[in-house]
Amino acid sequence: MTLSINDHTLITMAHGAGGRAMRCLIEEVFINVFGGEQLLRMEDQARLDMAQLSSLGDRLAYTTDSYVIDPLEFPGGNIGSLAVNGTVNDLAVGGARPLYLSCAFIIEEGIEVGLLRRIVEGMRDAALRAGVTVVTGDTKVVPRGKGDKVFINTSGIGVIEHGVNLHATQCQPGDKIIVSGSLGDHGATILQARGDLALEADLQSDCQPLHGLVQLMLAECPDIRAMRDATRGGIAAVLHEFATASGFAMRLHEEMLPVKPEVRGVCEILGLDALHFANEGRLVAVVPAKHAEALLRSMRQHPAGQDANIIGEVLDKAVARVQVATALGGERLLEMPDGELLPRIC
């Protein structure tokens, strides 16, 4: 068996079996692309200096997500950049400074090494941009037909500075709801990339890191109650979480929702609601009303917050529901998404 690898090499079961072929794959693809000294040390674990972590804050934030998106490559990113940004954002919206990631690949037998390399390059570039380091990893291979090309899990570690306390339970009546940018771009892009649509719109995923925007927001307004990145289930799922955790109803104003015309078009064709569409670079924040306008001005100075808008408020109604004030002066309830319509969006 020859062990040398190039971009046209097809992955075999041997590449996941712990022996020489796997070592070769890891060196040729992961270590070559990441250039990571941590990974090179061949220990099964990363070791991180506790004093350095402690100097940055008083709590460690820890999160995990698996990515099973279809297709693997799309306008604005690939599963690799998504896996980095998704986990970076989970840390960031909890108020943590993202620092270290793990990455674990489940690869289907038969894919080309070139695809894997592009994905790993997407991870590397996203990690550089977000200022995080991939410090530990794992590779498994499953037989043809027992997976779907590539699944990635990233877990992440960050540090929360003393005094930062974001919790969905803290939302209060009168608070304003702010979104950091246009809604549904990622979801609409993935649907189009699958070829499910009869139109050719100029769409691009919003996949990007949000830690910089979050740091700026916390500096401007330390009293922010809660933040979430609006991924699976869209901002509808986030607002239902906020409503359930706080016990107060949330109201959105339809005309304040930033939805691009192209995304609106996709929604109309499919009869879907952009508020249920996944985003991968958008956050929703609940903030005290008196700080909302100043915070919004700051957010718009940041590249990831240019299209930020105040979209609603927390109501003085002790029911866990989300309602939308329509442009025509009516009210409708925004349901928690069942989610059957948008599988494998992340």
Place this chain on the structure above:
Amino acid sequence: MTLSINDHTLITMAHGAGGRAMRCLIEEVFINVFGGEQLLRMEDQARLDMAQLSSLGDRLAYTTDSYVIDPLEFPGGNIGSLAVNGTVNDLAVGGARPLYLSCAFIIEEGIEVGLLRRIVEGMRDAALRAGVTVVTGDTKVVPRGKGDKVFINTSGIGVIEHGVNLHATQCQPGDKIIVSGSLGDHGATILQARGDLALEADLQSDCQPLHGLVQLMLAECPDIRAMRDATRGGIAAVLHEFATASGFAMRLHEEMLPVKPEVRGVCEILGLDALHFANEGRLVAVVPAKHAEALLRSMRQHPAGQDANIIGEVLDKAVARVQVATALGGERLLEMPDGELLPRIC
């Protein structure tokens, strides 16, 4: 759509889509079984007290592994207990005290909730036994034929006490190689559970946590050079890693290798070497010769080290290779496994 779930409910794409059905699955299976307050808080991240972590040591250990074993349930465990013990052991053999785990499921559409529940119960029991807490998680569902029932990723965080420094680079000529128990039990059990064998042997996986044994070993002998749990690729892969990292050859003595007769039988039938078989509750340690006998006596007092044995030594030969002194007085090279023969063993 009815959202209530029982053990005969089949998983659908909606259970992974971020909406009500997913919330229902998480509550009914994960939160019911784990009973975790951390998971109940509905934050996407766990927050861990840094002062408490710092009080336990000066470095954080961090690791990840995905588990794709086939079959999911086997004598001695299931993919859930495996996913906990595997990550606990990766932390432990680096000298860390395992503390927190993340768990992320990729579920294939169509499996029964009852199977998922048994797996999660396996995780819970293993976590209790290992003294670790699952603090954050994720659930994805992929369509039928795009996965294989259940894949699990666990990442883990532990703390390394000041003064503990295990590194494969530290192996020195004359050092003894110790293994904590019989070799190949897990690999042979999985092959039999697949129905690949023509025999019915009384086999059981060695799947178990090793952190207690490791703590006892470090207390007895703080000068241990390096440890590894011998999973994919078996002790052959571990010893090749030690040889490559240290630059010294390793020699085993065939008659000292603890291999059960049933496992030896499986190896003979298949023409495989038990030294290439995966273990999920066995470690290999390299220790200074002068401490080896005392350490071995201590290990044998521990339930996870009853069958521990000194199996070889580091040679004063600056070549990265592993050799076996046979019972008949000969020598053979132990190859790094290609690994094609034992896929999906963990």
